Amino acid sequence: MSSRIRHVLGGLLVLALALAGLVALPFTSHAATAVCALACDTLDPSKAQQETFPVADRNINGRILRLHVSDPDSMAWASIDNGVTGDAVWLDRSWDRGATWEPLLGKASIPSTWTGTRTLMYNITDPVGHRRGWIRACGDAAAVTCTDWVYPKVCDGTSCDGADPATAAGDDTPVPSTTLFGRTISLHVDQQGAMAWGVVSGGGPGDEIWLDRSWDGGASWPEGSSLGRTSVPAGATSTRTVMFATRDPRGLLYGGAVRACGREASHQEGSCTAWVRPAPTRARAAADALVASYQTNEGWWRSSWWNSAVAITSVIDFAERTGRRDYDWMIARTFDQNKGVFAAGVRSSDAIEGHFVSRAVDDAGWWAVAWLAAYDHTGERRYLDEAVTITNYVQQYWDTGTCGGGVWWDRERTYKNAVTNGLYLWLTTSLHQRIAGDTVWGTRATTAANWYLGSGLINSAGLVNDGITTGCANNGQTVWSYNQGLAIGAFTQLWRSTGESRYLDTARRLADAALSSSSLTRDGILTESCDTGSGSCDDNQKQFKGVFVRHLADLADATGSAVYKAYLEKQADSIWAADRDPLNRLGQRWAGTAPNQTDWRTQAGALGALTAADGL
Secondary structure (H helix, E strand, C coil): CHHHHHHHEEEEEHHHHHHHHCCCCCHCCCCCCCCCCCCEEEEHHHHCCCCCCCCCCEEECCCEEEEEECCCCCCCEEEEEEECCCCCCEEEEEECCCCCEEEEEEEEEEECCCCCCCCCCEEEEEECCECCCEEEEECCCEEEEEEEEECCEEECCCEEEECCCHHHCCCCCCCCCEECCEEEEEEEEEEECEEEEEECCCCCCCCCCEEEEEECCCCCCCCCCCEEEEEECCCCCCCECEEEECHHHHEECCCCCCEEEEECCCCCEEECCCCCCCCCCCHHHHHHHHHHEECCCCCCCCHHHHHHHHHHHHHHHHHHHHHCCCCCHHHHHHHHHCCCECCCCCCCCEEEECCCCCHHHHHHHHHHHHHHHHHHHHHCHHHHHHHHHHHHHHHHHHHCCCCCCCCCCCCCCCCEEEHHHHHHHHHHHHHHCCCCCCCHHHHHHHHHHHHHHHHHEEEECCCCEEECCCCCCCCCCCCCHHHHHHHHHHHHHHHHCCCCCHHHHHHHHHHHHHHHHCCCCCCCCEEHHHCCCCCCCCCCCCHHHHHHHHHHHHHHHCCCHHHHHHHHHEEEEEEEEEEECCCCEEEECCCCCCCCCCCCCHHHHHHHHHHHCCCC
């Protein structure tokens, strides 16, 4: 046999073994880049929260090759036992369903006098990079063998990749089909199950249909094309793929987008539909899209400090009103990753000094609100304790020496405004409600309420202006929805605590003014002044309306008012009909007018409206 023939046959043997998952092909590998999610690659297995063995062990000449997985960490490690000095073990990790992989991750060799060793832990998926991974254990003991890849299918509850479309709870075609040489390529979605499949029709044998799946709204799809790729059989004119999931809770990947693609048999051209995210419910669709922007490794929505506090509050409110537990891990993650000290420019333009505190007093207050929501949802005392710590900090800036009271907006004591004092009133009241036997916070709440009502912050039309002047008068500045909402919520809660009708009357007066005044409502839709004409809202203003609806929903619950409930439902209906794209991205202008802005801040605000309406 010639050396050339031996080389070809040897190559075919290696290829066959690789396809069987038994050896790694060097030419398909890529250099590994460290991945950080809940932890970073190379974590010691002794720190794993769990140890499971989801794929079968492999035997290499009497050695035991094993893959270990910790689902709560979304990480894996490999071990080899019953071996001899020099035997090696490592992990392969693939981002494209096993077509290529990063080889030799954590490679370790059995040292002298030992009979086994293990690798360090590596992330299975990369939610920060919007990549879903596969991982397997490989070993070398006078031969190379690998286990099966772990978690080749995405599963969302009982719904997993590969399910038959005949089992779908519904069949929706949310975006227009596309055509290719007379063939129709359509995307079908089971909205309730958040599953999708593709169909090609009007064609002939050999025509193909498949799905693409993206974890970043269609910007990339590193899993590769051809999910469920199938061809029209002889004698038929159409076929369909199996179903694929769009949420991977195990991998901390949510808000997956899909599209259907196809190819006509005699051409090399393809055509795809638009990308779509399913919508099991309006609020859940909004939540999935919001969480897809969460920076898992850092535990916040990058670039906005107080906005992240409001965003996690929106997620907690969604969980509390719907009873879902999908995102409970984010509460602890946000708390643990942000409780410490950060230099200026890392989390905020201001330094964060620990316990979510900075020179911006109102920023600290938003985090206290978030941790009270977390305490209510989880019952974990540490969140209540943190809210007390933060509110004690805010309390330091209550000053009777200027305007008879009120909390300063910043450490430099330059301004007494509505947002800081609305937060303080809501927080003091809320702490009184949650701390058994409290008298201190309750007294502070009553004092703050009396000051607020006499401060001039509420104008003659029942609207809350931005703050007061150095002469202690209403400054006539912009009426923002979040100031109005905080006051509505604070006085509603104070009524719950005291039973005094004047507080509920105040909350009603503020709500009625907001619903009837063009300063906040236009054509029945909540509208900021920056939402009008050709204007645009800044990153702070993008979340104001979500705060308003949160507190109006509280007043609606307290009073049972059909007017308030109808208003909340109208906001949600308008957002869903006029302010949403096929990826369930929700914009700043709830009436859907142009120019509109869309980012995670507008998403969080609109989620608040959908949660409030769906929870009525």
